[in-house]
Amino acid sequence: MNEITILGAYGTKGEDVGTSAFYIDEKNVLDAGNLLIPLKERSAEIEFIWLSHSHLDHIIDIAYILDSYFAARKKTLKIRGLPQTLQAVKEDFLNDRIWPDFSSITLFGSDLKCVEYEEIEFNKKYELSSGTYIEAYKTDHTVPSCGYIITKKGSSVIISSDTYSLDSTIEIIDSREDIKSLVVECSFPSRMEKLAIDSKHLTPKILFEKLKAMKNRKIDIYINHIKPLFLEEMTEEIERFQGDYKVKILEDGRKIIF
Template identity: 35%
Template structure:
């Protein structure tokens, strides 16, 4: 697993807390590989950008992105060209910005559209505010040979959708724009991804009832002292996270923490460490999990 920031950029006590929290739970070596149906590579795990900090994106089985906050700065052109599907939680910039550059990079290398999936409300935001021929070209109407560069495909409401060999269920979460949290399954193994959320309910109900749930990716964006900001902007603090995990009520489940605001990372790490929950692992980017 990648090392955390060097101690020269933190106090020794904060560095110790960072190492402790980052290494509890199931890391790369501890996660079972035999019979796994999903390989999850963390491309970016932060809620904003600073040098060395990449925004949210995960690559599943080399050809499916879950959010697109960081893609083109991490993957080679050949790796980018193998991506067939992008699943979006919502349309905020830190989750979609690299859709623009990914589409631009690979359109001559592909033999089919780049398929972008999400609830219809999320896709509508892309049409209106990104692929609108003002902010960026409308690649859904620019064709290469006999197909468009991108294709926007709505996920089913209230039932499963099949995307690239994965089965998706989603529930809306508590965020200022329409946002989905997901259960993603393959061959009986399931992961939960919270998307961006503050205090919520239906997502945890879905996760609590899920069979084959192997791990969960849950956002934690702000330190406890900024709880009012977290609530207003639709995010969690470590103390709020504790309450949400109690609702999920899956004490055996490894919890991977993402979407930390890097300017508050030291505080968040210490406060997560103080929760004394051995299931927690902080994601810094570059981690690989098998599910």
């Protein structure tokens, strides 16, 4: 069965809710908003973090899984993302001022570096294991950003991550038959449209207006990145705007089967 697990489904942290992170397999996660608490000691086994962009809610637990399980880690953690994303993590986060520069520290009892940075390219398929691939595509946010397509045994899920435009996401969905599920962000209620547009996020109203351009009506749609304070209000709005789309709102711990 093809599945990914949602480690963090929300647009900010709150009581018992985590920010963006997806568990692909025992070595690979997509974004690092919420790794430490759900994965615990399994955090030390993660070898690749695929970042969508540099915002704190997508990178924060890089700091804690390195620190909390420092002695348990046996392999280098490879942080993969767009060049600008990696530059921001190196210069503004793991920079020896905010948190240690783990790329200059070796693993406990080893010559291997704790962290290495590896740039990725748009639209290139990276093989994670036999039959499992990930590829990045360009999205539209306030900083350079990408969404990802994860393919297992010929069937795929597309994850927009934070974006305002859905043009690239819809183009991919409508040009590929392997994509069965869409995870799309929706951050603010429709009454906060200006804030959503300024911060390059979606509201339920904007999301479903944009989805009208998508020809594929059978795809399973999962919504993430809701700001928890607005969960009830936005759940009601999503039900109002969703029409005949198959829509579910994601929660931490939920699995997506595709």
